[in-house]
Amino acid sequence: MDASVTELIGLVAGCLTTGSFIPQVFKILKTRDVSGISLVMYVAFTIGVLLWCIYGFSHGQISIIASNGITLALASVILGMKLRYR
Numbered sequence: 001m002d003a004s005v006t007e008l009i010g011l012v013a014g015c016l017t018t019g020s021f022i023p024q025v026f027k028i029l030k031t032r033d034v035s036g037i038s039l040v041m042y043v044a045f046t047i048g049v050l051l052w053c054i055y056g057f058s059h060g061q062i063s064i065i066a067s068n069g070i071t072l073a074l075a076s077v078i079l080g081m082k083l084r085y086r
Helices: 003-019 022-031 039-059 062-085
Strands: none
Touching (some): 003 062, 022 062
């Protein structure tokens, strides 16, 4: 497969998976209910996404950097709200 096609697939996949966090952010902002959010899971997930960002930078893979950078921001917001509203 052509490199530009695989990069496009990576960008689309990143947009879809990253976008899945947006409804959770809005729900928590609206309800301030974080009782269903696991603190341990979000700490582990946020660290994992940070490591993916580092990996993406080290390999120059823009799709990994972009999708995981945005995911890191959204996961950090959710984690911060979990800590604030618990």
